[in-house]
Amino acid sequence: MMRHACAVFLIGAVLVGLRTTLALAQQDEVWVDPEPEPEPYVSPPAWKSAEVGDFYLRKKKYRAALSRYQEAVxxxxxxxxxxxxxxxxxxxxxxxQKALDAYQKFLDLLPSTKQAEEAKxxxxxxxxxxxxxxxxxxxxxxQASSPDNASSSLPP
Known part of the structure; x- marks a missing residue:
């Protein structure tokens, strides 16, 4: 009988311990803040990208300037x-050729004589x-039509 009582007591203690552990785990879940979703990238306005491009162009950082101007357009x-x-x-x-195309697009979009100096x-x-x-x-x-080029392309 005593063994039975001890076994029941131990089982009860284990169950209480499990309940306590489960309750604490649930509490932890409530208190844990989920990681916020990262904000999607929003491009700056075109004028701001072009302004940054101008800065990079002055610094002769052409790759960086190019990406800013591409973002602007x-x-x-x-x-x-x-x-x-x-x-x-x-x-x-x-x-x-790309420079010509871009310059032509600039002239096509020129809003007024306000930018006439740049247009010149x-x-x-x-x-x-x-x-x-x-x-x-x-x-x-x-070079393609020169006689030296033509004779060198003939097989021996």
Whole structure:
């Protein structure tokens, strides 16, 4: 009988201990703050991205400037200064055709004569880049049609 009473007591103590542990675990769940969801990235306004692009362009950090200008025109495809910045960066890194396209887009979107001074500079840059591209194409054609080039491509 005594053994039976001891066994019942021990089982009761174990059950009380389990209940207490379960209650504490439930309390912990209540007090634990879940991790907040990370905020989705929201691009800054186009003017701000272009402003940062201008900063990087002045520092000759062309890759950083390019990404800011690309972000500006992605946020607002009608933001002319973003295309002006793209044209400048493409020109600096030697992508003449892309520079021409960006400058032309800038001129197409130019809202008024307010940016006329920049437009003059863009027209000069376009003329210079077109000359450069024409010379490059002419040199490529000349090299392809030269007799030295033709004879060297014939099999022996």
């Amino acid at each position: 992605k946020v607002d495809p009608y933001y002319a200064p973003g295309y002006l910045g793209l044209g400048k960066v493409y020109d600096k890194i030697g992508l003449s 500079d863009v027209h000069k840059a376009i003329a210079r880049l077109e000359r450069k591209l024409r010379k490059s194409k002419a040199a490529s054609r000349k």
